[in-house]
Amino acid sequence: MRKFAITAAVIGLTALGLGVPATTAQAADTSVQVIGCNNAWPGRNGNVYAWDGYDCQGSLLGSTPGNDVDWNAAGGGFAGAWDRASSVMNAGYTGGRDVVQFFFFASYDVTAENGNGYGCLSPNEYFADSLSDNHLTNGASADNNIRAHRWVTAGSCAAGSWLT
Numbered sequence: 001m002r003k004f005a006i007t008a009a010v011i012g013l014t015a016l017g018l019g020v021p022a023t024t025a026q027a028a029d030t031s032v033q034v035i036g037c038n039n040a041w042p043g044r045n046g047n048v049y050a051w052d053g054y055d056c057q058g059s060l061l062g063s064t065p066g067n068d069v070d071w072n073a074a075g076g077g078f079a080g081a082w083d084r085a086s087s088v089m090n091a092g093y094t095g096g097r098d099v100v101q102f103f104f105f106a107s108y109d110v111t112a113e114n115g116n117g118y119g120c121l122s123p124n125e126y127f128a129d130s131l132s133d134n135h136l137t138n139g140a141s142a143d144n145n146i147r148a149h150r151w152v153t154a155g156s157c158a159a160g161s162w163l164t
Helices: 002-015 024-031
Strands: 047-051 060-064 087-091 099-103 118-121 148-152
Touching: 087 099, 087 118
Parallel strands: none
Antiparallel strands: 047 060, 047 087, 099 118, 099 148
């Protein structure tokens, strides 16, 4: 009779969720908040965004619906943002000039003589959550190496220039 009472008590407590305490890992899983590019996605609002952290975290470096020839100067949506971007987002409207072209130098000139490179972000990609695994067309890492951007058509982007 005693075994039956103990068994019944264990079954009852287990049914109430009180039988076995949650491990630390299990408890941590329920309190983790998912923060990042997926949650930062504003929908199609016409803007390009950049953050100094991976996964659209850290400081927002700027956002704008327009072009910005110099991320270090005020007036284009980004200021003091040179060489700081680690994740970028294209929330631009689709159709026409809907690709964001990010540049290594603060200009849009990509002649071979000046070494300027670029990377493109398609509106279908939405964001590049870690620029550390992307390179610009001049071979430089895209991470912390962006100084300008402009809106272009996909035809302005060479094969191998797409950020992911």
